[in-house]
Amino acid sequence: MSNTNYGLRRLGAGVGLRREHFDDIIDRQPDINWFEVIPENFIGRGGYCADALRKISANYPTVGHGVSLSIGSTDPLDVEHVRRVKQFCDEIGSPWFSDHLCFTMVDHVNLNDLIPLPFTREAVRNVAERVRVVRDILERPFLLENVTYYMTVSKSEMTEPQFIAEILESADCGLLLDVSNVLLNSKNHGFDPIAFIETIPLERVGQMHLAGFEKQGDMLLDTHAKPVSDDTWELFREVIKLTGPSSVLVEWDAELPSLDRLLQEAEMAQRLMDETVSHQTKVTG
Amino acid sequence: MSLPDLLSAMRTLILDDAPPDGGLAARRACLHERFPDLTETEIADLANVPPERMGVYTNLVFAGERGMLRWIFPKSLEAVVRLKRIGGEARDEGDILYDLTRDLHRTRPWHNSSQRALAANFQSYALEHLRDLTDAWPGLVDLINFERTELDVFYALDFAGRAIDVAELAELSVGDLLAKPVARPPYIVPKRYTHDVLSIHETWHEDGALPDALPPANVCLTVCGRSPANLMPAWLRLDEQEFAAISAAPAGVFTDLNTLATAYIESAPPDTFADEAQAFEAFLIALARWAHAGVLYLGVE
Numbered sequence: 001m002s003n004t005n006y007g008l009r010r011l012g013a014g015v016g017l018r019r020e021h022f023d024d025i026i027d028r029q030p031d032i033n034w035f036e037v038i039p040e041n042f043i044g045r046g047g048y049c050a051d052a053l054r055k056i057s058a059n060y061p062t063v064g065h066g067v068s069l070s071i072g073s074t075d076p077l078d079v080e081h082v083r084r085v086k087q088f089c090d091e092i093g094s095p096w097f098s099d100h101l102c103f104t105m106v107d108h109v110n111l112n113d114l115i116p117l118p119f120t121r122e123a124v125r126n127v128a129e130r131v132r133v134v135r136d137i138l139e140r141p142f143l144l145e146n147v148t149y150y151m152t153v154s155k156s157e158m159t160e161p162q163f164i165a166e167i168l169e170s171a172d173c174g175l176l177l178d179v180s181n182v183l184l185n186s187k188n189h190g191f192d193p194i195a196f197i198e199t200i201p202l203e204r205v206g207q208m209h210l211a212g213f214e215k216q217g218d219m220l221l222d223t224h225a226k227p228v229s230d231d232t233w234e235l236f237r238e239v240i241k242l243t244g245p246s247s248v249l250v251e252w253d254a255e256l257p258s259l260d261r262l263l264q265e266a267e268m269a270q271r272l273m274d275e276t277v278s279h280q281t282k283v284t285g
Numbered sequence: 286m287s288l289p290d291l292l293s294a295m296r297t298l299i300l301d302d303a304p305p306d307g308g309l310a311a312r313r314a315c316l317h318e319r320f321p322d323l324t325e326t327e328i329a330d331l332a333n334v335p336p337e338r339m340g341v342y343t344n345l346v347f348a349g350e351r352g353m354l355r356w357i358f359p360k361s362l363e364a365v366v367r368l369k370r371i372g373g374e375a376r377d378e379g380d381i382l383y384d385l386t387r388d389l390h391r392t393r394p395w396h397n398s399s400q401r402a403l404a405a406n407f408q409s410y411a412l413e414h415l416r417d418l419t420d421a422w423p424g425l426v427d428l429i430n431f432e433r434t435e436l437d438v439f440y441a442l443d444f445a446g447r448a449i450d451v452a453e454l455a456e457l458s459v460g461d462l463l464a465k466p467v468a469r470p471p472y473i474v475p476k477r478y479t480h481d482v483l484s485i486h487e488t489w490h491e492d493g494a495l496p497d498a499l500p501p502a503n504v505c506l507t508v509c510g511r512s513p514a515n516l517m518p519a520w521l522r523l524d525e526q527e528f529a530a531i532s533a534a535p536a537g538v539f540t541d542l543n544t545l546a547t548a549y550i551e552s553a554p555p556d557t558f559a560d561e562a563q564a565f566e567a568f569l570i571a572l573a574r575w576a577h578a579g580v581l582y583l584g585v586e
Binding site: 072103118 | 287342
């Protein structure tokens with residue numbers, strides 16, 4: 001068991017902060033450990049969203065999670081954007097910051113989606129160099145999230161877990177392990193998710209994601225529109241046996257349910273972590 | 286190996302057209318022709334990607350962008366679909382808007398992740414590329430402007446002023462009241478539309494749909510404030526006097542309330558008010574409306 005959580009505080013289970021839930025959260029102050037916040041939804045904005053975030057971040061731990069850093073792009077890094085993210089993280093007291101291991105923009109054209117990188121050494125060097133700049137500006141730990149991919153552009157030089165491991169080591173950053181993405185990719189591309197988990201440097205895992213996905217044709221799509229699936233919960237249970245509890249975030253972005261329904265998912269994640277710790281304490285105690 | 290060339294080719298294949306699904310050899314030949322700077326390995330890697338898998342990303346990109354446009358411009362896009370149907374378009378609404386989104390991206394590439402930039406792109410795209418629709422119903426231009434304005438007000442950075450408390454102002458002497466510094470935040474702009482888009486907005490809120498008939502030309506004066514109660518955009522129908530008074534407040538700069546009162550009273554048609562007291566009372570009623578909608582703010586003393 002790695003059990004370091006990359007040196008980061010273990011916040012337990014939380015949920016993604018979405019505009020549709022602002023009023024409910026402010027009015028009811030639900031019992032939840034923390035919220036993950038997408039800076040792009042707040043930077044440069046005032047009014048209702050900014051006011052709600054001020055109120056919520058005053059009462060709950062909030063952690064920034066970006067969607068447009070485009071860390072794998074070959075366009076020049078948008079340093080001004082990173083500086084704005086740093087200021088945002090300072091304002092909400094985000095203890096760390098994460099974004100996705102992918103590119104979202106290239107040739108200065110925004111694709112507005114998480115496009116997978118080729119698993120090549122050149123891509124490793126490119127990402128690692130950019131992560132070092134980002135980390136220095138942010139002045140807080142930086143985590144990269146493994147993404148889903150529906151196509152593999154290049155796997156001749158290394159596999160996905162090797163690609164992730166090389167980047168984390170050479171950039172010296174942490175991993176936001178999206179457990180659902182591992183399971184989804186394993187089903188879409190036919191690999192063993194447990195073997196994947198055992199290959200990546202678990203001591204660098206500082207946060208996790210769980211989300212629902214859907215079958216479309218012969219593929220599973222990462223829609224974030226459904227509850228976390230039973231087999232994802234199973235894999236999550238196996239992962240936390242290896243990593244110990246972490247800061248685990250349930251994502252739900254489309255066909256958003258009520259806050260209570262979302263909180264049930266977080267309760268499930270917390271219960272599994274508590275049970276695993278309790279079981280391991282009994283075994284070792 | 287050249288990562289920039291490879292990522293650029295991926296972008297092109299995702300946004301434009303994937304290579305033909307004619308088998309591996311055909312895909313390789315096509316990719317060679319389209320991307321002469323790629324290495325043999327990169328060509329082989331890209332050719333190995335089944336077109337339908339590349340197509341997943343094409344769909345994610347444009348369906349995602351269409352969803353964002355629907356959120357920003359629900360009424361305008363419904364009007365676009367209705368006008369296209371009147372013009373003989375028979376396809377599903379989702380397909381019509383998907384193609385429109387692709388065309389928007391092709392002619393006005395989205396250069397950052399800002400929703401406001403996407404909204405600006407759509408507005409300029411509509412003016413240039415949806416001329417058949419705006420000619421058929423010129424109100425579409427107003428409706429797009431209306432919804433973009435609402436987005437801008439919703440997201441605008443907070444203005445350094447405080448909401449007007451009418452009860453507090455009522456306690457003041459006339460002299461003190463008229464000396465109060467007030468400003469219109471830069472994001473609040475009085476609008477003179479050629480079509481009554483405010484009535485469309487009201488129908489939408491009541492029925493969740495556009496009116497049965499798109500309204501003919503009919504001047505509509507309005508302004509979108511930000512309600513101090515919930516910080517949401519709040520539209521206010523204006524008469525000519527109110528329009529003149531709010532326009533007299535320079536955007537983002539404090540001026541005394543007397544300037545607005547003068548603009549309000551002087552813009553009234555002759556004989557509107559029996560005397561100065563009645564004119565002043567009418568101004569105070571209008572001021573209360575503007576305060577309620579968050580159109581004007583007081584200076585922070």
